[in-house]
Structure formats: C-alpha cells, structure tokens
C-alpha cells in the first residue's frame with residue numbers, strides 16, 4: 352500500500368527535491384530500534400547517520416522499543432533527532448521472559464557451561480530475551496502493527512553512502528520481502544540443534560515451503576545439514592506482513608517450543624535467515640549493495656568505484672567484507688547466479 356507523502360509533515364527538515372526522491376510516494380513503513388536507556392548516545396549516532404544519508408529527505412517514523420520504560424532524556428534527544436515521528440513502545444512481560452515450558456535448571460546449567468567456554472553472550476539472560484524478542488515478537492508490538500514495512504537500526508552503526516532512493520519503495524516495486532547487506536557464518540556453538548528444529552518444521556509444514564526457495568544457500572548437502580550461513584540481522588529492511596504470516600509464526604512456534612533460545616543461544620539472525628531461506632522464493636530476498644554499512648566489526652562497502660563516487664560513499668573499499676572467506680555473500684551470488692561486480696576478486700582475502 353503506497354501512501355501519499357504527508358504534505359504538512361510535522362517536522363519538515365529536509366528538502367524533497369534532492370537525492371532522486373521523484374514520485375513523492377511514501378510507504379507505510381518505519382524504522383525500528385530495540386534499545387535500553389543506556390544505549391541513548393549510541394543510537395543517537397545511528398539516527399544521525401540514517402537521517403543524514405536518507406531520512407532527512409523522507410521523514411519516516413521511528414519506533415523505539417524497550418523492555419523498560421524509556422526515560423525523558425532518551426525520548427527528548429531521539430525525538431529531536433528523528434525527522435519523522437518518534438514513537439516509544441514498552442514491551443509486555445509475555446514477550447520478554449522465560450516461557451513456562453522452559454526448565455530453569457537446565458537453562459542455568461547451559462549459561463554456566465557457556466560462560467566457561469567463553470561463548471559470546473553465553474552467560475547472558477537478557478541477550479537471550481533480546482534474541483527471542485527479535486525472532487518472534489517485535490513485529491507484533493502494538494505500534495508495529497500499524498506498519499507494513501520496517502528497517503531495523505541498531506546502536507553505533509554507520510551508513511557510508513547517500514541513499515538516493517527509497518528502499519521501501521524499491522522492495523515493494525520489486526516484490527522483495529526481506530533484505531540484507533552483510534552475510535556470514537554463525538558461531539556453531541550457539542546453534543547446535545537449530546537445523547534439527549528447522550527440519551522438524553519442514554516435515555510438519557511442507558505447505559509453507561515454496562519451490563525455488565534459498566535452501567541451497569543454507570545447506571550444502573540438499574537440506575541434510577546447516578552450513579551456518581546467515582544474513583546479519585542488525586540491518587534489515589523487510590515486510591512485516593510476512594513476519595506476521597501463518598508461515599513465519601508456525602516456524603517461530605516450532606523453534607520456540609524446542610527451547611533453543613534458552614538451552615542454546617540462538618540468535619535472531621539465524622532464525623530470520625533460515626525462515627527467509629525456507630519460506631521465501633529466493634528472488635524475494637534482496638542484497639542492498641548500494642547501502643554502505645558498518646556494524647562492529649564488519650563493513651559492507653560497494654565494490655564498484657562508480658557506485659561509491661556517485662553515492663558519496665566514504666568507506667574504504669579494502670574493508671568490504673562481501674568477498675572475504677568468512678562472508679556468505681559470495682555463495683549468495685553463486686546460488687542466485689548474480690553478476691559479480693567488477694573488481695570483486697581483488698577484494699578477496
């Protein structure tokens with residue numbers, strides 16, 4: 352659904368004629384950031400990046416979600432920085448706590464074991480609630496229910512290029528559902544049995560698995576085992592109706608019941624990625640090469656020099672992660688028979 356751009360937008364800070372915003376159509380879309388009050392200055396940095404490179408010309412809303420109430424300083428500063436309407440949601444306990452079927456003793460033993468094995472966030476309870484929330488609940492918060500499209504933004508990210516087009520419009524016009532800028536291998540220790548659950552789901556719900564999905568990007572042996580490739584979900588532009596669909600919710604339910612958010616340390620990135628790879632047709636997943644991006648410690652910098660210059664990118668092309676050994680983007684190009692950009696081979700490590 353394309354909405355007409357609001358003429359009397361509450362805070363008209365940008366000029367609409369710049370950066371190729373031609374049609375004046377605006378999507379029913381929002382930015383969304385899950386943050387703590389203590390993330391204020393790190394999310395402020397991200398907002399400033401997104402506004403300067405894109406949203407000052409578009410004024411999309413920004414939804415902030417938190418498991419605790421946002422304080423006045425957080426709201427005051429972020430409202431001032433966002434050129435659209437900034438909105439604040441408090442997450443209900445039922446979306447940020449242990450489900451009753453989880454065995455607390457077992458979960459605790461796992462955390463202690465992972466702490467000893469020095470697995471990143473392995474001892475953290477809040478990180479697990481966060482991953483489960485981002486996997487199964489952010490898209491059905493009351494505020495999010497008002498939108499069809501989202502763009503996830505985390506604290507302390509950087510955008511390196513002007514975004515002279517509307518990624519939401521692009522997604523809609525090209526029938527895209529999910530997108531990424533960086534893909535890589537997941538730490539195997541955090542997801543030992545996630546593929547068992549995925550296979551269980553495929554058996555239970557063959558009706559949700561379309562022909563021509565991207566399973567060959569997730570598995571190198573025809574679906575028997577997981578190769579650990581995933582899209583990095585700290586950046587996502589996607590369709591909320593897909594996440595709210597029966598297919599996705601059935602998928603989340605099977606995984607949730609198996610308990611791996613707490614008995615292992617499943618991240619929302621492999622959850623979203625496996626869902627996208629199984630439930631969508633592969634051409635519904637988009638790689639946004641034009642969006643230069645950094646989240647510690649990886650960079651996506653467009654390979655094409657022409658693209659970098661046209662879009663005023665300030666990233667060092669040497670830092671581009673796309674074609675390095677730990678990236679799964681090379682495999683994505685291969686499996687989708689995409690045209691590799693000129694110079695890609697020079698950027699391998």
Ligand code: GDP
Pocket residue numbers: 384385386387390416417418419477478481504505506585
């Ligand atoms: P990493 O990128 O995997 O290292 O994890 P982050 O620390 O960046 O957390 C992922 C996202 O969840 C970020 O947007 C954080 O601000 C947010 N987040 C993490 N833990 C919590 C928490 O306990 N409460 C809230 N409200 N947000 C959190």
Ligand code: MN
Pocket residue numbers: 505506585646
């Ligand atoms: Mn992060």
